[in-house]
Amino acid sequence: xxxxxxxxxxxxxxxxxxxxxxxxxxxxxxxxxxxxxxxxxxxxxxxxxxxxxxxxxxxxxxxxxxxxxxxxxxxxxxxxxxxxxxxxxxxxxxxxxxxxxxxxxxxxxxxxxxxxxxxxxxxxxxxxxxxxxxxxxxxxxxxxxxxxxxxxxxxxxxxxxxxxxxxxxxxxxxxxxxxxxxxxxxxxxxxxxxxxxxxxxxxxxxxxxxxxxxxxxxxxxxxxxxxxxxxxxxxxxxxxxxxxxxxxxxxxxxxxxxxxxxxxxxxxxxxxxxxxxxxxxxxxxxxx
Amino acid sequence: xxxxxxxxxxxxxxxxxxxxxxxxxxxxxxxxxxxxxxxxxxxxxxxxxxxxxxxxxxxxxxxxxxxxxxxxxxxxxxxxxxxxxxxxxxxxxxxxxxxxxxxxxxxxxxxxxxxxxxxxxxxxxxxxxxxxxxxxxxxxxxxxxxxxxxxxxxxxxxxxxxxxxxxxxxxxxxxxxxxxxxxxxxxxxxxxxxxxxxxxxxxxxxxxxxxxxxxxxxxxxxxxxxxxxxxxxxxxxxxxxxxxxxxxxxxxxxxxxxxxxxxxxxxxxxxxxxxxxxxxxxxxxxxxxxxxxxxxxxxxxxxxxxxxxxxxxxx
Amino acid sequence: xxxxxxxxxxxxxxxxxxxxxxxxxxxxxxxxxxxxxxxxxxxxxxxxxxxxxxxxxxxxxxxxxxxx
Numbered sequence: 198x199x200x201x202x203x204x205x206x207x208x209x210x211x212x213x214x215x216x217x218x219x220x221x222x223x224x225x226x227x228x229x230x231x232x233x234x235x236x237x238x239x240x241x242x243x244x245x246x247x248x249x250x251x252x253x254x255x256x257x258x259x260x261x262x263x264x265x266x267x268x269x270x271x272x273x274x275x276x277x278x279x280x281x282x283x284x285x286x287x288x289x290x291x292x293x294x295x296x297x298x299x300x301x302x303x304x305x306x307x308x309x310x311x312x313x314x315x316x317x318x319x320x321x322x323x324x325x326x327x328x329x330x331x332x333x334x335x336x337x338x339x340x341x342x343x344x345x346x347x348x349x350x351x352x353x354x355x356x357x358x359x360x361x362x363x364x365x366x367x368x369x370x371x372x373x374x375x376x377x378x379x380x381x382x383x384x385x386x387x388x389x390x391x392x393x394x395x396x397x398x399x400x401x402x403x404x405x406x407x408x409x410x411x412x413x414x415x416x417x418x419x420x421x422x423x424x425x426x427x428x429x430x431x432x433x434x435x436x437x438x439x440x441x442x443x444x445x446x447x448x449x450x451x452x453x454x455x456x457x458x459x460x461x462x463x464x465x466x467x468x469x470x471x472x473x474x475x476x477x478x479x480x481x482x483x484x485x
Numbered sequence: 486x487x488x489x490x491x492x493x494x495x496x497x498x499x500x501x502x503x504x505x506x507x508x509x510x511x512x513x514x515x516x517x518x519x520x521x522x523x524x525x526x527x528x529x530x531x532x533x534x535x536x537x538x539x540x541x542x543x544x545x546x547x548x549x550x551x552x553x554x555x556x557x558x559x560x561x562x563x564x565x566x567x568x569x570x571x572x573x574x575x576x577x578x579x580x581x582x583x584x585x586x587x588x589x590x591x592x593x594x595x596x597x598x599x600x601x602x603x604x605x606x607x608x609x610x611x612x613x614x615x616x617x618x619x620x621x622x623x624x625x626x627x628x629x630x631x632x633x634x635x636x637x638x639x640x641x642x643x644x645x646x647x648x649x650x651x652x653x654x655x656x657x658x659x660x661x662x663x664x665x666x667x668x669x670x671x672x673x674x675x676x677x678x679x680x681x682x683x684x685x686x687x688x689x690x691x692x693x694x695x696x697x698x699x700x701x702x703x704x705x706x707x708x709x710x711x712x713x714x715x716x717x718x719x720x721x722x723x724x725x726x727x728x729x730x731x732x733x734x735x736x737x738x739x740x741x742x743x744x745x746x747x748x749x750x751x752x753x754x755x756x757x758x759x760x761x762x763x764x765x766x767x768x769x770x771x772x773x774x775x776x777x778x779x780x781x782x783x784x785x786x787x788x789x790x791x792x793x794x795x796x797x798x799x800x
Numbered sequence: 801x802x803x804x805x806x807x808x809x810x811x812x813x814x815x816x817x818x819x820x821x822x823x824x825x826x827x828x829x830x831x832x833x834x835x836x837x838x839x840x841x842x843x844x845x846x847x848x849x850x851x852x853x854x855x856x857x858x859x860x861x862x863x864x865x866x867x868x
Binding site for chain 2: 225226229232233241318320321322323325326327329330331332385427456480481483
């Protein structure tokens with residue numbers, strides 16, 4: 198700001214000058230919003246139960262894989278002497294299976310847990326009270342987005358980490374590189390889908406609508422990437438397949454250029470979805 | 486001397502083809518208490534939401550004199566909606582601190598302010614309780630506390646007492662009376678009585694347009710008209726027949742009385758708006774005597790604000 | 801693969817899983833009892849939480865409580 202502005206302020210708000218001096222920056226406002234979101238996650242117990250569910254899912258997969266031959270043998274009612282040949286599962290395959298489990302149950306739970314994050318406050322009118330204060334629309338959306346990211350990346354890490362540890366205990370050690378690489382790729386996929394949820398939570402009145410639209414989009418993208426890999430390799434939908442490959446290939450996955458594009462388009466799409474959410478919110482900060 | 490705080494120019498809002506607000510102009514002087522008065526559906530809430538920035542106007546602008554270029558006008562406004570909604574998992578104290586932090590106050594400053602305000606609105610004892618358990622009146626008072634947390638230049642309220650029970654209503658009105666001496670206040674209401682009790686200026690709106698505006702005192706004196714109310718004996722058909730004929734004669738222009746400007750029959754009461762009080766009294770008494778009209782009461786007085794309000798918004 | 805299961809190893813592996821599920825169930829039960837209003841009868845939710853395996857508590861967390 199320039200000097201003229203200061204003078205202008207000085208003449209009209211002279212009495213309040215000390216107060217405006219103590220005003221903190223937009224960064225503090227953003228942190229306040231983020232703090233509120235995290236406190237809400239904690240008080241609604243989401244920050245506790247979602248990670249636990251992921252941990253349970255993550256442990257179950259290697260345990261099931263390990264006991265599967267025995268379970269089949271016991272339950273199979275096979276005639277005496279039948280030799281069941283079930284190849285011992287590869288550790289990396291178990292990790293990939295865990296990811297695909299997260300891809301169904303995990304994303305469903307996260308999308309349902311986050312579906313009302315904007316629409317709930319907008320429908321009740323709670324957002325109106327926040328947005329009449331000098332708060333930027335972008336920081337409102339970003340604080341919500343960041344809290345979703347915290348919850349989803351944290352839960353995924355906990356669940357996938359548990360799966361990795363149990364795989365090591367029960368089956369075999371899987372190298373850290375494929376584990377981390379597949380984790381990051383899958384986390385990016387989660388981020389993309391949940392940012393779609395956030396957008397529709399801003400766009401739609403109904404929270405369920407937001408969850409199912411974003412899950413529908415996720416299914417569509419993965420199916421398309423599976424059906425016509427040649428043409429959809431650049432789309433975020435290819436990320437899940439990429440993550441499975443990363444988990445099962447030893448060492449660093451050799452990523453093709455098209456695969457890199459999947460990562461880049463996902464990042465761009467997330468940024469664009471966030472920008473669209475801000476625009477939508479700005480257009481109608483509250484409903485009656 | 487009062488300085489202008491806010492000016493509204495040509496403010497309009499259309500929802501599809503429906504014009505909710507049609508080019509409203511008014512201004513608010515610093516330190517005044519202004520009521521936005523009008524019947525339900527007149528466009529009060531829409532106007533208020535545009536003032537607070539919650540709704541983008543179709544046309545027109547809202548400007549604050551004390552606002553530096555580039556500064557957010559929301560920093561100057563404290564807003565209390567008709568039925569404020571909070572995060573039910575927060576406590577009263579937490580919410581006001583949160584509101585203060587959002588307005589840019591530091592941590593300790595926000596805490597001090599919150600404590601002070603909760604005390605002031607009578608929620609000190611409930612400060613630690615979760616908002617989900619607050620009653621309507623408590624929520625309204627908390628809404629007031631959170632709206633005042635950054636010492637706004639203008640306190641904007643949408644129907645602040647309409648949704649409350651009589652007790653909560655009296656409580657909030659008492660607070661508002663105190664507050665209006667400290668800051669500029671704008672509130673909407675459909676109840677004339679509330680406006681009369683609290684405010685200095687009124688802006689009466691009707692179907693999205695300003696019907697009348699000015700200070701309460703000047704409106705009262707400018708629009709004061711002598712009125713005569715004649716209460717007739719309902720069972721007496723002669724009296725009622727005369728009244729009906731009288732009204733009909735006046736309104737059809739068959740007979741024009743120079744002393745009379747309007748006549749209306751409501752039930753068994755004949756309302757006459759007089760042009761000249763003395764003449765009117767004289768002439769009416771003669772008329773009544775001539776037809777030997779049996780009446781039970783004759784009252785002479787001046788039109789109230791209520792009459793004016795009804796007339797302005799009633800059409 | 802090892803055909804003969806060591807019982808202690810099996811228990812050691814499954815205990816964390818059971819504990820986690822129990823924690824979920826207990827949190828859900830406490831919330832269910834404490835909350836003023838559930839969507840649908842409270843008793844139904846209690847039964848769902850107890851007998852619904854992993855899905856029961858999840859369903860309660862997601863849909864059982866009236867949105868604040």
